[in-house]
Amino acid sequence: MKGAARIERVVTHGTFSLDGDTFDVADNVWLVGDDEEVLVVDAAHDAEAIHRATAGRRGTAVVCTHAHDDHIGAAVAFSTRTEAPVLLHPDDHELWSRTHPDRGPDGELTDGRRLTVADIELQILHTPGHTWGSCCLYVPFLDAVLTGDTLFHGGPGAxxxxxxxxxxxxxxxxxxxxxxxxxxxxxxxxxxxxxxAAERPNVPTT
Known part of the structure; x- marks a missing residue:
């Protein structure tokens, strides 16, 4: 019997560069799945580390919450290794091309689209602001939402x-x-x- 669906975290390290500045960053890479298959959210920095964490499971997709280089740097390498398609909202295609000019994403995220992995459903929520194509993934079965850089502990992203x-x-x-x-x-x-609930007081009401 396969293990229950779950969300796992892998932390990878590298840099974020935009507008002429570069910063050292640690990124959360999220794996949603069970013992047989896994969906990767934000393949950041280190394709090998992410691949090790998938532990032989079939990769169903690489979902990019947005196209800042620290969140997509390893997406192409991981996709090439596993044949998992890379999915990104089209409003971030210009940002994507700054990091991966020779290969586009394999498919598009759209508001309301539903993805399935390990017999559970993830709903795409288009949440523009941090970037124009930023998206979050709501996973009702696991009482979770994966927010990329749209919402943090302490309030909205930068x-x-x-x-x-x-x-x-x-x-x-x-x-x-x-x-x-x-x-x-x-x-x-x-x-x-x-x-x-913890973040509601941290978001301006108007």
Whole structure:
């Protein structure tokens, strides 16, 4: 009998570069699946480390919450190794091309699209603001949402760089995330987990 569906974290290390600046970062890579198959969320920095963590399971997809280089740097290498298709919202294709100019994503994320892995469903929520194509993945069966850099422990993610907008980000968080059940665990793109209820006071109401 295969093991139960679950979410696992792999932390990888590298850099983030945009607008002429480069920073050292640690990224959360999320594996959603069971003992037989796994969906990877944000293949960051180290394809080999991510592949080891999948432990021989079949990769069903590489889902990119957004196209900042630290979140997609290992996506092509992991996809080539496993034949898992890379999925990205089309509004982030220009950002993607800065990191991977010779290969585009294999498919598109759209608001409301549903992906299936390990007999559970993940719903795509388009949450523009951190980037225009930013998306989150809501997993009702596991009472979880994977938010990339849209929502962190402490509030919404960063803006102020190219392809971002603070009012749009806060509006996305209010409309698409804070409306989820309060006990929903928020698995973020960097740092520690939180919950929807914990973050409600940290998001401006207007």
């Amino acid at each position: 803006t102020g760089r190219s392809y971002s907008d603070r009012p749009a980000l806060e509006a996305s968080v209010r409309a698409r995330l804070l409306t989820l059940p309060g006990g929903t665990v928020v698995h973020t793109g960097h740092g520690r987990d939180t919950t929807i």
